[in-house]
Each structure stands twice: as structure tokens, then as C-alpha cells.
Amino acid sequence: MRTKSTLLAIxxxxxxxxxxxxxxxxxxxxxxxxSSAAPAPTKTASAAGTVDLASTKFGKILVDNHGRxxxxxxxxxxxxxxxxxxxxxxxxxxxxxxxxxxGTGVTSSLLGTTKRGDGSTExxxxxxPLYYYAADTAAGQTTGQDISQFGAKWYVLTAGxxxxxxx
Amino acid sequence: MAERTRTPSLTAVRTLGAxxxxxxxxxxxxxxxxxxxxxxxxxxxxxLLNFISAAALGLFLIVPVRPKQxxxxxxxxxxxxxxxxxxxxxGLAGLLISEQTPLFGFMxxxxxxxxxxxxxxxxxxxxxxxxxxxxxxxxxPAPVEERGHPFxxxxxxxxxxx
Numbered sequence: 001m002r003t004k005s006t007l008l009a010i011x012x013x014x015x016x017x018x019x020x021x022x023x024x025x026x027x028x029x030x031x032x033x034x035s036s037a038a039p040a041p042t043k044t045a046s047a048a049g050t051v052d053l054a055s056t057k058f059g060k061i062l063v064d065n066h067g068r069x070x071x072x073x074x075x076x077x078x079x080x081x082x083x084x085x086x087x088x089x090x091x092x093x094x095x096x097x098x099x100x101x102x103g104t105g106v107t108s109s110l111l112g113t114t115k116r117g118d119g120s121t122e123x124x125x126x127x128x129p130l131y132y133y134a135a136d137t138a139a140g141q142t143t144g145q146d147i148s149q150f151g152a153k154w155y156v157l158t159a160g161x162x163x164x165x166x167x
Numbered sequence: 168m169a170e171r172t173r174t175p176s177l178t179a180v181r182t183l184g185a186x187x188x189x190x191x192x193x194x195x196x197x198x199x200x201x202x203x204x205x206x207x208x209x210x211x212x213x214x215l216l217n218f219i220s221a222a223a224l225g226l227f228l229i230v231p232v233r234p235k236q237x238x239x240x241x242x243x244x245x246x247x248x249x250x251x252x253x254x255x256x257x258g259l260a261g262l263l264i265s266e267q268t269p270l271f272g273f274m275x276x277x278x279x280x281x282x283x284x285x286x287x288x289x290x291x292x293x294x295x296x297x298x299x300x301x302x303x304x305x306x307x308p309a310p311v312e313e314r315g316h317p318f319x320x321x322x323x324x325x326x327x328x329x
Binding site for chain 2: 135
């Protein structure tokens, strides 16, 4: 009787862990039709934060080497990032453990880095720290364009490092 | 006498577990509504679901609206406590996984106050509600004959003899 009751108490915990675990492995499954999956940004810095260009409805904008859209945060008035905590969870910084690389059409002299509060190195472009948006789940998505979160607007960037301000 | 000392502790443990569930729901609602998690695919709806289920179970366990006596009320309490453990454990597992690797394409970034609070509340809810289940296991409500029927407060003696 005691064993049965203990099992009853443990069962939901085990089920929840298994469900959560399945969710974790579910990531990276086949993408929805019409879009290509791009790896979610992780805390592990890429060997070299490559910045590329991609054509979107906003014109050619900065993306990473997987085609994920990169944004600037209007609240960043210098190369120092002002996005941390919950902001950094929703807007993960593009980090790099090596000198960032410029893809075709990207000006390498505009690329730089900045130290974040947690010690990681974030890639900058024309002095703007670069971020992903957690709601962009596939390459080519720009769901974060021109939205206001954490006190300021978020914009995609041109090859010249200028923000595109129309939504 | 042992019955009298055990009942308050059972109620206290259940109430504290319910409060932990309400804290879990509150944190998820705050993150969903005010920290823009509503915009994140899958994770946003899961936060809302967590808030609804944790708040409903917490309120159920804390407010004495169900039958006070009898097996049905007790079974509802135990089911709510089990469900509360599931909600807390699911949330905790998801949070810890998303700190290490993307979960539904989303990854947490660091251990800010809301995350520490959620982990503490999840752990407290799991521990308290599990303790409640263990205590409640050995605390069965006395049958009506033993407790004394409202019309026959002295068990064992027919009402007509009093």
C-alpha cells in the first residue's frame, strides 16, 4: 500500500520530466513548409560570429550564417549592450568567441565586439550590439521588426549598419 | 488526540503548498504579460497554461469550498495535490532544460530574480504537496459511525436510549 502511494506521488513528476524532455528533443525537427529551420541561438558562443546579408521584404538586411535575422536595440546608445535578464532571454545576443567574420556584402570594418555583463563577447555592427529575437523560429522571419519591448524599439539593419524603421 | 494534532499540520502543509502554486502562477503571468513572453511561440502559451493551472489548483487547495467531510472531498484534495506536483515539476524541468539547451526553440539567458523565484516556488510546491500526500495517506477521515452522527452524537448508543 505504501509503495503504491509513493508511486502515485512520483508518477506526475516523472511524467512531467519525460514530457519536458521530449519537448527538448523535439526542437530542430522538420521545419514548417515554406520556411527553413534555423538553430536557436544558444549561450555557447559560435566559433566566429558570421554576419551575412539576406533579402527580405525590408530589402537586404543583416542575418547570421544560418539566415536568422539580426536586430539592433534602439536603447543601446553606445557599443555597450543595455539588454540583459529577461530581455536577453527574448533577445539573445549574437556572441562570438573569435573575431567575427563578414559574409558577402557585409563590410568587415563595421564589425566589432563588445563585452557583456556576463563576460561573453557580443558582436557589434557599425557600433550596434546585435541580437536575435526568440519569436523568430526560422530563417527569414522578421517578427521583431519595429516592435517596442523592454523600453525601446528593435530594428533590422542594412548592410551600411543603419536601422530600417518601417514595420 | 493524535487526530487533533495531525489535522492542523495537514491543513498547514496543504495551504503552504497552495501558496507555492500561486507564486508559480504569479511569476508565469508576470513573465507572460509584462516581460513579453506572450510573443514567444509555444513557450508563451505554455506560460499562460502554467499560470491558469497553477492558479486554479492553488485556489482549489487553499479555499475550503469542497466538502469538508467524507471521501469525495479528500480524493479531490489528493488529486489537486498530485496535479499541483505535476505542474510544478513540469515547469521546473522545462526551466532547467531551457537554461542548458533550446526548448521549443527558446533558451533562457541567466538566472534573474524571476527565474530564481520560480525555481524556489517549484521546489517548495513539489516538496510541500508531496509531504501533504504522505501525511494525508495515513489520515483517513473517520467513518460517520465513529465520528458520531449529527442525530446520534454518542456512537454505539441508539438515539432512542439517550
